[in-house]
Amino acid sequence: xxxxxxxxxxxxxxxxxxxxxxxxxxxxxxxxxxxxxxxxxxxxxxxxxxxxxxxxxxxxxxxxxxxxxxxxxxxxxxxxxxxxxxxxxxxxxxxxxxxxxxxxxxxxxxxxxxxxxxxxxxxxxxxxxxxxxxxxxxxxxxxxxxxxxxxxxxxxxxxxxxxxxxxxxxxxxxxxxxxxxxxxxxxxxxxxxxxxxxxxxxxxxxxxxxxxxxxxxxxxxxxxxxxxxxxxxxxxxxxxxxxxxxxxxxxxxxxxx
Amino acid sequence: xxxxxxxxxxxxxxxxxxxxxxxxxxxxxxxxxxxxxxxxxxxxxxxxxxxxxxxxxxxxxxxxxxxxxxxxxxxxxxxxxxxxxxxxxxxxxxxxxxxxxxxxxxxxxxxxxxxxxxxxxxxxxxxxxxxxxxxxxxxxxxxxxxxxxxxxxxxxxxxxxxxxxxxxxxxxxxxxxxxxxxxxxxxxxxxxxxxxxxxxxxxxxxxxxxxxxxxxxxxxxxxxxxxxxxxxxxxxxxxxxxxxxxxxxxxxxxxxxxxxx
Numbered sequence: 001x002x003x004x005x006x007x008x009x010x011x012x013x014x015x016x017x018x019x020x021x022x023x024x025x026x027x028x029x030x031x032x033x034x035x036x037x038x039x040x041x042x043x044x045x046x047x048x049x050x051x052x053x054x055x056x057x058x059x060x061x062x063x064x065x066x067x068x069x070x071x072x073x074x075x076x077x078x079x080x081x082x083x084x085x086x087x088x089x090x091x092x093x094x095x096x097x098x099x100x101x102x103x104x105x106x107x108x109x110x111x112x113x114x115x116x117x118x119x120x121x122x123x124x125x126x127x128x129x130x131x132x133x134x135x136x137x138x139x140x141x142x143x144x145x146x147x148x149x150x151x152x153x154x155x156x157x158x159x160x161x162x163x164x165x166x167x168x169x170x171x172x173x174x175x176x177x178x179x180x181x182x183x184x185x186x187x188x189x190x191x192x193x194x195x196x197x198x199x200x201x202x203x204x205x206x207x208x209x210x211x212x213x214x215x216x217x218x219x220x221x222x223x224x225x226x227x228x229x230x231x232x233x234x235x236x237x238x239x240x241x242x243x244x245x246x247x248x249x250x251x252x253x254x255x256x257x
Numbered sequence: 258x259x260x261x262x263x264x265x266x267x268x269x270x271x272x273x274x275x276x277x278x279x280x281x282x283x284x285x286x287x288x289x290x291x292x293x294x295x296x297x298x299x300x301x302x303x304x305x306x307x308x309x310x311x312x313x314x315x316x317x318x319x320x321x322x323x324x325x326x327x328x329x330x331x332x333x334x335x336x337x338x339x340x341x342x343x344x345x346x347x348x349x350x351x352x353x354x355x356x357x358x359x360x361x362x363x364x365x366x367x368x369x370x371x372x373x374x375x376x377x378x379x380x381x382x383x384x385x386x387x388x389x390x391x392x393x394x395x396x397x398x399x400x401x402x403x404x405x406x407x408x409x410x411x412x413x414x415x416x417x418x419x420x421x422x423x424x425x426x427x428x429x430x431x432x433x434x435x436x437x438x439x440x441x442x443x444x445x446x447x448x449x450x451x452x453x454x455x456x457x458x459x460x461x462x463x464x465x466x467x468x469x470x471x472x473x474x475x476x477x478x479x480x481x482x483x484x485x486x487x488x489x490x491x492x493x494x495x496x497x498x499x500x501x502x503x504x505x506x507x508x509x510x511x512x513x514x515x516x517x518x
Contacts, residue, residue: 158315159345159403163359163410164335173362177349254349257392 042224047231050224060213064232067198067209070126074133075194079187082138086145090179091171096146103142111136112200124205129198136197137190144190148182149175181248181255188244195237260446261289261312261414266321268307280471281307284320287465287474289414292444296451296461298503300511304472305450309418312448313339325413335359338407342419344399346391352402353378353387359410377405380439397428404436414446421456433459434488441485454503458482459491464499466506469514476506 007015024044030036031043042050054060089096089103111132122128152175160174202211210229217225249256264286270279282304289295299305310316312323314333323330325337338359346355357374365373378384381401391399400420407415417436421429437460440447451457457464458480466476480499482490490496 153345155341155343155345156347158333159339159341159347160358160362161315161333162313162335162337162339162416163406164362165358166362169362173358174347177347180349252349254390254392257390 039221040223042227046224047227050222051228054213054225054228063209063213067202067211068236070129070209071133071194071198074130075137075191077130078134078137079141082141083145083183086142087149087176089142089146090149091175103139107139107143111197115201115204119205129201132201133194133197137194140190140193141186144186145183148179148186152178181252184248184251188241191240191244192237195233199233259288260291260326262324263287264321266311266318266323268311268316269319283471283473285474289446289448291446293463294440294447294449294461295463295465296449296457297465297467298451298454298457298507299467299472300469300507300514301452302514303467303469303510305467306418307472309416309448309450313337313416335363335410336413337416338410338412339416340400340403340407340418340420342422344391344396346399346402348391351388351390352383352394355391355402356406356409358406373409377409381405381435397424397432400424400432401435408439408443414448417447417449419451430488436460437486454500454507455491458496458499458503459486464503466503469510
């Protein structure tokens with residue numbers, strides 16, 4: 001293999017799929033072959049059966065919808081708050097000096113550690129779930145957006161200045177459009193992290209959602225159901241990633257050239 | 258009264274990490290007449306770009322003052338259009354949106370903007386690329402767009418900082434002719450920084466030679482070759498004579514600069 005040599009699209013897709021096949025084959029080998037106990041790891045077929053049962057008998061699609069709603073809800077609120085703050089922090093040094101130390105500190109506070117407090121403050125309702133995701137995402141987005149805005153090409157800003165742009169114009173017509181594709185990429189990344197927070201939030205004090213199903217299945221030692229839940233999360237992540245990328249290509253055609 | 262008046266302007270960059278401050282530009286006096294095409298010639302690192310950035314208002318002089326039409330320069334503004342050596346078109350805007358950037362910032366209505374942009378795209382031969390993005394164009398085309406973008410704004414003076422420095426020789430020669438053609442029509446005041454001797458003579462009505470760092474103006478020559486100039490002028494005896502003379506001036510400075518580093 002030569003380093004960096006390109007491969008065709010067909011080869012790329014086939015190679016991508018073949019790892020999934022290999023993964024399931026290895027899983028099937030250790031489970032069907034009796035190398036691990038069924039108590040600890042269900043085989044692929046049991047997983048499919050359990051999954052079908054979850055969807056047909058136990059209304060699992062409702063749990064999936066609830067989880068998606070929580071992730072998207074918490075994430076959208078976090079983005080609405082964090083993106084403008086990040087832009088202001090990146091553009092204006094006094095605002096950065098004022099907020100950056102606190103945000104950097106807050107970023108390291110684990111969202112899951114807030115769950116007991118949040119239950120105390122907001123109960124075990126939807127608000128508490130949204131808050132976990134909000135706390136987990138908001139500081140990350142602020143810092144990353146601020147960095148994206150601050151690292152805008154200096155020569156583009158100077159070119160705009162010599163064309164008569166003033167402070168507001170520089171921000172609105174150079175810094176924001178220049179950093180927009182990167183901001184979209186940041187949101188895609190943080191949405192991925194938001195999925196981990198929601199499951200943790202649902203493991204504790206919840207009566208619906210994918211995480212709640214997983215913790216219930218643990219009590220019944222239904223490893224097939226647990227694996228099915230995990231795989232569903234993976235598939236949803238894959239789909240949302242694909243949608244995000246497609247939206248970015250459509251919104252920012254210039255950054256793909 | 259001169260178009261651009263530079264009086265006792267110097268620039269010293271403060272010391273970094275306990276080093277010595279850098280004297281980029283010695284106190285300089287300079288007057289540029291209206292409609293003149295002035296090239297500033299010097300070895301790299303001689304402070305010629307610093308001088309241009311001071312005129313643009315992108316940097317502040319340590320001493321002295323700069324007056325454009327009698328008004329002091331304090332910050333960048335649309336009366337001083339600039340073309341940079343690096344490609345500075347806005348990658349998210351199409352070619353025509355790039356050219357119309359300054360007009361939009363001024364609040365010129367759409368219809369008027371479109372017609373001005375159209376005219377300038379035609380003058381630089383890029384009408385058929387109006388809807389392309391900068392990255393789809395070659396380096397020469399991008400710099401042509403950058404010139405159109407600066408001029409569409411109707412500046413009092415055009416500042417160019419080695420705009421053709423990154424282009425190959427053939428493209429560079431064509432760009433010089435294009436710029437000269439535009440200047441012969443528009444007769445804007447132009448300040449053009451370069452380290453290419455031939456380029457400096459071919460374009461200019463006046464050549465300023467700068468010394469090695471700390472930069473100061475060590476020679477000031479009128480180029481009396483008549484306009485409009487054809488590229489064949491580059492092989493004429495007068496041209497060769499000027500070139501020989503400037504080569505000597507620059508060589509001495511390049512040697513000094515090489516020893517200093």
